[in-house]
Amino acid sequence: MATLITQLIYITTTVVNYSHSDSIEQEAASEIPENRPPPEWPSAGAIEFKDLSMRYRPDLPNVLRNISLSINGREKIGIVGRTGAGKSSITLALLRIVEFAGTITIDGVDISTIGLKDLRTKVAIIPQDPTIFSGTVRTALDPFSRYDDARLWDALRRSFLVEGSSTDRITLDTLIEVGGSNLSVGQRSLLSLARALVRDNQVVILDEATASVDLETDKKIQYTIQTEFKGKTLICIAHRLRTILTYDRILVLDGGNIAEFDTPLALYRNNKGAFRSLCEKSNITESDFGT
Template identity: 50%
Template sequence: MLELSLISVERIRKYSQLPAEAPELVQNCSLSRSWPEQGMVEFKNYSTRYREGLDLVLRNLSFRVLPKQKVGIVGRTGAGKSSLTLALFRIIEAAGGQILIDGEDISQYGLYDVRSKLSIIPQDPVLFAGTVRENLDPFNSHSDQEIWRALEHAHLADVVHAKDEALEFVVMQGGDNFSVGQRQLVCLARALLKRAKVLVLDEATASIDNSTDSIIQESIRKEFKDCTVLTIAHRLNTIIDSDMILVIDGGKVAEYDTPGNLLADKTSLFAHLVEKAYNINSVNS
């Protein structure tokens, strides 16, 4: 028993020695309340790795996303798509280069300043033990009317209205009393409520059914038309109508152009990925 208990002590000691993240706030260096106003995102010769001593997972990435553009991000498994999202939210820090949002180098500011101004709908929806209201508005900064409007646009209002407690309905840890699709719609409602100028979808529709996928895509096209949207794609049909397609291969920018131009070039990696997906779907049909 003593030997087993000492494992806990060992783990606590190890965690206490982990390198800390960057500070949440940087004194005398804060972003304006309205930042970002436009939503322009630029990677300039950006490189990163998961830990010191490991190989780079992103290598000299350089591309620019203009305000209000919708960009689909594709690539083979392990190409570095999700690493790009982690870099944008500074879960992993730069090994070289910069990420600029509206011309501001995000590495110069506190983590809270940066992360609180961006929205994400992740592949695995995150719900906390608490009420529906607390899950959507944890800082209690929105009115009931705004919350119901977000639920309406996320096609969840009827589900919440059906609960006797409505917004006070208690969500179990991990959202176990909601279906997977409903959990993802809660994350969509959370993003709708926040109204950030930059939205990231990290394979948000990979594990849900086609009908819920259609709801999310429709809501994003309608409600985020004035926002910059970066979509990491699992289903290529969800990003085929994007303004631009970014193809990542081996942690580098392989292609960055409009879907029409890339599909017209039969030698492009994107055209190959679309053809492969089409052939797989044809076989499954």
Template identity: 45%
Template sequence: MFPLNSMKVGNDRDKIVLLLLLLLLLLLLMMMMNDYDDDCHDGGDFSCGGDDDDDDDDDDDESHGSNNDNADDDTGCRWCDGVYTPTSDWPKDGDIQIDSISARYDTDLDDVLRDVTIRFKPGEKVGICGRTGSGKSSLTLALFRMLDTYKGRILIDNMDISHIPLITLRSRIAIIPQDPVLFAGTIRFNLDPYDEKFEDELWEALEIAQLKPVVAELDEKLDSPVSEGGENFSVGQRQLFCLARAFLRKTRILVMDEATASIDMQTDAILQKVVATAFADKTVLTIAHRVSTIVDSDSILVLSEGRVVEYDTPEALLALEDGVFSSLVKGAKNAGN
């Protein structure tokens, strides 16, 4: 018979040994995971997010909505930890498929989009309208992943945007917001904050936005100062600067979030003309403040309480006497807009 105190010492010693073994095992697992990540990001022998079997890679590509032509990034790594880094020319077409999405601003708030299913074809010009609170702006915010889209998915060129790095996604979609945003600095900085464009490209963008004469008359030209919020330019000019900045992005998708809501009719006409020409082959989504600005669109999407209620050509919707879009147009005519 062993003394009780010796048994206690033995038990404590066993516990210490077991703890040390567990810590050693945990350390080995962490080292193995680090080695895997290094191989994944360095384009090593490991297949990102899968094994080396070609059939498994094909299945993985198909399940995430990618295709073999656009499956690899510059390092040859396709999927790493559930994140897909697209090629530099993504999206090539600007095809947008919204598949049964429901979204909200927070988990304890009501849905602002409810089971929305819609497709915007490459190069299509889509006018989005509806009464206040219908979900117009929320739909575009979902494209930028600024909402809690807890159901369904959004595909851009057949890629699920929930797998795209957020910075990459937002850099591939241009937007002209309702309230034009300019930053304290220079005109050059506001057009090309990352200094990626040649000077000729900046002047071309200004010419397209019909701002070249304005900037050319300034003493410092492109290096002329811009005050905080762009207060040294008119609202219309600030809106056109945003248009020039969007043009420089060379993206396949442009979102105009009620961009004509706070500008005069002359600037509105310039804006519409430039979008119709400079963005002729791009997918353009326009949230309408003035219904007259979208009657020439290829398609009209009408939302109500976060749901799609009408989607067709302007001609087809205007033919519906009791339709929502038809009533909005009639109301605008009566109001002189």
């Protein structure tokens, strides 16, 4: 239990910092001039993990153990497993928030060889509990003033944070209090989704993005994911199994190891498999797969 609490504290602190910074104090170099990826990288978003192992501190056990798998470009992958299985650790490794042993490549580029800014500006993350700093909706969407207002408005509408004209209650100049306390949980989630749409990255990570939102907001998020992230490589750490039944493949983690990795229906049809067990606990039957 103590180890799990330590991991959760580490994850919360580092993801909050990542969301509003290109680098974190005492991390590796932000840029490596002699080894920068091409401007269009990544174009497909193919990801390969080879012998990936990771721990949060030298005195703690590995939370990922010799993970090796390949994700095709533009593939939709769901990641499931019990608490402590290593789901969020995959996210931290992909963003190099925690350094690791082994290799991760994206479109053939070893992410350990490039600067953190070059990596993190090309991977979008929609965290489970978005932390919004004080400012305005504009600064929350575009903290480094890289995009014009038209692009920001477009993202607000596509994410359903704004429905209708610019006369709606939320505008780019709407003030946001510390922690987004004047926004609902659903609005904070949609704002995080809009930020990912603004960046338009080829690789998108959803870390249990629907775990704490109401049903109506969940529907909006799922619709946006299905329509706006077509052609993207999408990795979803799933809280609700039903949201990933149409994904290309599902990775089941157990104790930091790969337990299963296959199409949703193939996993379900394995009567003795871990995914089948999870489905049965959620009252999911084969008819839910749309076969």
